[in-house]
Amino acid sequence: MQKQWIISNPNVMMGKPVIAGTRITVELILEKLAAGETIEQILDAHPRLTREAVLAAIAFAKEALRADVIYPVTEAAT
DSSP states (O other): OOOOOEEEOTOOOOOOOOOOTOBBBBBHHHHHHHOOOOOHHHHHHHHTHHHHHHHHHHOOOOOOOOOOOOOOOOOOOO
């Protein structure tokens, strides 16, 4: 049986998807990665995380964005 890494509970972090057993949100992990942190740096900062949990957060975000939703893109003003 495969571990369920990502859970959502209205009583934890206002229902945002988190790593199971923590209050670490998928959003936080993605923000750190987008800011240039490596997986190793994230793991050092959050000892309860595992590499598998971080990869599960990335996979969760990928699937969430795969939904049939149109995201309008605007051009930056020059």
